[in-house]
Amino acid sequence: MANLPQTTNFIRDIIIEDIKNNKYNGKVITRFPPEPNGYLHIGHAKSICLNFGLAKEFNGKCNLRFDDTNPSKEEQKYVDAIIEDVKWLGFDWEDRLYYASDYFEQFYNWAVELIKAGKAYVCDLSSEEIKEYRGTLTEPGKESPYRNRSIEENLDLFERMRKGEFKEGSRVLRAKIDMSSGNLNMRDPVMYRIKHEPHYRTGNKWCIYPMYDWAHGLSDSIEGVTHSICTMEYEDHRPLYDWFLDQLNIYHPQQIEFARLNLSHTVLSKRKLLKLVNEKYVDGWDDPRMPTLAGMRRRGYTPEAIRDFIERIGVGKKESLVDIALLEYCVRKDLNEKAPRVMAVLNPLKVVITNYPDDKVEYLQAINNPEKPEMGVREVPFSKIIYIERDDFMENPPKEFYRLTLNREVRLRYAYYIKCIDVIKDGAGNIVEIHCTYDPETRGGWSPDGRKVKSTLHWVSASHCIEAEVRLYDYLFTKERPDETEEDEDFTNYINPKSLEILKSCKLEPSLANAKPGSIYQFERLGYFCVDTKDSKDGSLVFNKTVGLKDEWSKILKKSNFNISS
RNA sequence: UGGGGAGUCGUCUAACGGCAAGACGGCAGACUCUGGAUCUGCUUUUAGGGGUUCGAAUCCUCUCUCCCCAGCCA
Numbered sequence: 308m309a310n311l312p313q314t315t316n317f318i319r320d321i322i323i324e325d326i327k328n329n330k331y332n333g334k335v336i337t338r339f340p341p342e343p344n345g346y347l348h349i350g351h352a353k354s355i356c357l358n359f360g361l362a363k364e365f366n367g368k369c370n371l372r373f374d375d376t377n378p379s380k381e382e383q384k385y386v387d388a389i390i391e392d393v394k395w396l397g398f399d400w401e402d403r404l405y406y407a408s409d410y411f412e413q414f415y416n417w418a419v420e421l422i423k424a425g426k427a428y429v430c431d432l433s434s435e436e437i438k439e440y441r442g443t444l445t446e447p448g449k450e451s452p453y454r455n456r457s458i459e460e461n462l463d464l465f466e467r468m469r470k471g472e473f474k475e476g477s478r479v480l481r482a483k484i485d486m487s488s489g490n491l492n493m494r495d496p497v498m499y500r501i502k503h504e505p506h507y508r509t510g511n512k513w514c515i516y517p518m519y520d521w522a523h524g525l526s527d528s529i530e531g532v533t534h535s536i537c538t539m540e541y542e543d544h545r546p547l548y549d550w551f552l553d554q555l556n557i558y559h560p561q562q563i564e565f566a567r568l569n570l571s572h573t574v575l576s577k578r579k580l581l582k583l584v585n586e587k588y589v590d591g592w593d594d595p596r597m598p599t600l601a602g603m604r605r606r607g608y609t610p611e612a613i614r615d616f617i618e619r620i621g622v623g624k625k626e627s628l629v630d631i632a633l634l635e636y637c638v639r640k641d642l643n644e645k646a647p648r649v650m651a652v653l654n655p656l657k658v659v660i661t662n663y664p665d666d667k668v669e670y671l672q673a674i675n676n677p678e679k680p681e682m683g684v685r686e687v688p689f690s691k692i693i694y695i696e697r698d699d700f701m702e703n704p705p706k707e708f709y710r711l712t713l714n715r716e717v718r719l720r721y722a723y724y725i726k727c728i729d730v731i732k733d734g735a736g737n738i739v740e741i742h743c744t745y746d747p748e749t750r751g752g753w754s755p756d757g758r759k760v761k762s763t764l765h766w767v768s769a770s771h772c773i774e775a776e777v778r779l780y781d782y783l784f785t786k787e788r789p790d791e792t793e794e795d796e797d798f799t800n801y802i803n804p805k806s807l808e809i810l811k812s813c814k815l816e817p818s819l820a821n822a823k824p825g826s827i828y829q830f831e832r833l834g835y836f837c838v839d840t841k842d843s844k845d846g847s848l849v850f851n852k853t854v855g856l857k858d859e860w861s862k863i864l865k866k867s868n869f870n871i872s873s
Numbered sequence: 874u875g876g877g878g879a880g881u882c883g884u885c886u887a888a889c890g891g892c893a894a895g896a897c898g899g900c901a902g903a904c905u906c907u908g909g910a911u912c913u914g915c916u917u918u919u920a921g922g923g924g925u926u927c928g929a930a931u932c933c934u935c936u937c938u939c940c941c942c943a944g945c946c947a
Contacts, residue, residue: 314886314887314895314896315887316886316887320889340947341947342946342947344946344947374947376946376947377946377947379946380946380947433945434944434945437945438943438944441943442875442943443875443943444874444875444876444942444943445874445875445876446875447875448943475945476945478945479945488875488876489875489876489877490875490876490877490942491875491876491942491943492876492942493876494943497944497945499945500945501945502945516945518944518945518946518947519946519947520947522947523947539877539878539879539940539941540940540941540942540947541947542877542878542941542942543876543877543878543941543942544942545877546877564878566878566879566940571884577947619885619886619896619897620885620886621885621886621887622886623879623885623886624878624879625878625879625880625939625940626878626879626939626940626941627884627885627886628884628885629884629885629897630883630884630885630897630898632884632897632898633884633885633896633897633898636896636897636898637897639909639910643909643910648907648909674906677906677907677909677910678910678911707908709908710908718906719906720906720907721906751906752906753906760906761908762906762907762908763905763906763907763908764907765907829907829909831907831909832907832908832909833907833909834909856907856908856909856910857908857909857910858908858909859908859909860908861908862908863908
């Protein structure tokens with residue numbers, strides 16, 4: 308895959324140093340800890356590749372752990388989707404599938420321990436009051452009036468919280484740390500809240516649920532994680548992560564933070580992605596325009612391409628915006644090697660080859676993948692009436708256009724040289740078909756007299772081709788940074804109205820009749836397209852455009868501001 | 874204005890006191906039965922000031938800019 312000299316990163320350097328110093332007995336154990344409250348996206352892929360990749364590299368293990376401490380947001384369907392996506396990306400946690408919810412009893416016992424040590428207390432302040440008492444960024448907080456309850460009372464109250472004697476929101480368990488800390492996370496953070504709500508795994512067994520800060524480090528500790536890798540926004544939480552582990556005096560992993568991925572022209576926050584789904588800006592989490600792994604998979608992106616991309620963007624602590632062009636480069640690079648080539652005409656223009664015999668059909672040999680001769684050849688039918696791409700003919704072309712125009716000769720790929728002799732229009736002046744002659748001497752696309760043509764067009768035989776729907780995708784957002792919104796503006800303002808274009812009756816070469824859902828092809832001269840796994844059926848195929856080929860001509864068009872409408 | 878973090882080509886990442894490098898993008902060109910692929914070349918960088926040093930992106934210092942934190946979310 309990536310033939311680059313592998314470039315290191317600061318986390319790898321830390322691990323190498325730790326192994327050298329025999330910290331953790333030279334072991335490396337990491338974990339990928341998603342909350343099952345949504346679908347995984349390309350940003351998660353960075354974390355997955357990092358955690359699983361580092362573990363593999365250093366002969367360690369990486370666990371998959373669901374951080375399921377909040378029953379109001381979590382669902383089994385997300386667990387299932389996440390499992391599928393991590394597998395698809397190519398990683399294996401073997402038998403180490405864990406759930407924070409499996410540790411609830413242990414967390415509870417540790418909380419009791421902290422209460423007994425006078426390090427935690429039950430607080431009766433309302434959430435609004437807790438907020439008030441917390442102080443501000445610049446002013447210290449005030450201590451809760453319940454802060455100095457006796458250990459006995461705390462123990463009793465906490466037990467009764469668990470038993471369900473109290474209303475939701477009436478009490479919480481808090482760590483007794485420092486209400487004047489400059490770090491807000493240390494101002495007596497909440498460890499447990501009451502939620503009379505069933506949990507998708509523990510059902511009604513619990514009505515108190517641990518907060519992230521309390522649960523996360525403990526889970527890491529239980530699992531023997533050595534390097535707990537998370538994103539930068541948790542940097543402020545590290546002192547608390549350390550504090551809990553230190554108070555309990557249990558095995559203490561180290562938390563390391565890296566910068567999360569930002570991608571141009573896309574949003575990568577669960578909240579925003581959820582909004583796109585809920586408000587129907589897209590057609591579900593697996594809409595091919597979504598940056599979710601499910602969406603990208605449906606779009607035709609390969610795990611190899613995504614992993615290569617993640618490898619190339621590197622890992623650091625500075626916030627950055629990666630150009631989506633790099634992702635597209637990785638996809639093209641991978642698909643160029645893998646995808647069989649076929650001919651498909653998306654916007655058909657009828658061509659009559661006037662000097663070709665009416666009923667003749669020839670089968671011409673076409674190469675499946677010039678990058679990989681071992682992928683063999685196939686035969687493509689040719690006849691008197693064919694379709695070419697409308698864009699491949701221009702009546703009054705600019706000089707840079709070297710496709711078909713009146714009186715010019717071009718090559719039909721793998722077939723013949725043809726020359727345009729007539730343009731047929733309807734009453735409104737629209738071109739309805741063109742007439743060409745072919746040179747029988749050029750069969751296969753070679754001219755015996757060695758004359759050259761400037762271009763080669765793809766085509767399909769009208770009487771043999773099959774029809775299909777093709778969906779073209781563009782960036783979901785027109786703005787490079789849709790997250791960067793002006794005041795009273797929403798990121799949805801930047802949604803690209805042309806992010807989806809549906810072409811209903813595209814003409815495909817007949818070899819595609821049996822194309823399997825999920826299979827990916829290169830439509831020659833156009834791009835990579837995959838058979839949609841959801842809407843495609845036998846006999847009515849639907850293709851998704853994965854990514855276009857590099858397109859010099861469109862650049863020329865853009866530069867010169869030509870009107871594309873011939 | 875409290876606490877935490879970050880500043881290297883347009884973008885991403887490397888260089889760990891010793892020639893600022895690679896990739897993507899962009900621009901040119903070569904080649905080509907995909908205006909694809911491939912190949913070649915060019916493009917352009919240490920936020921700023923001061924200091925230490927034979928030598929600083931790297932160490933010290935001051936300044937500037939950007940990001941994160943006031944959920945009983947993770």
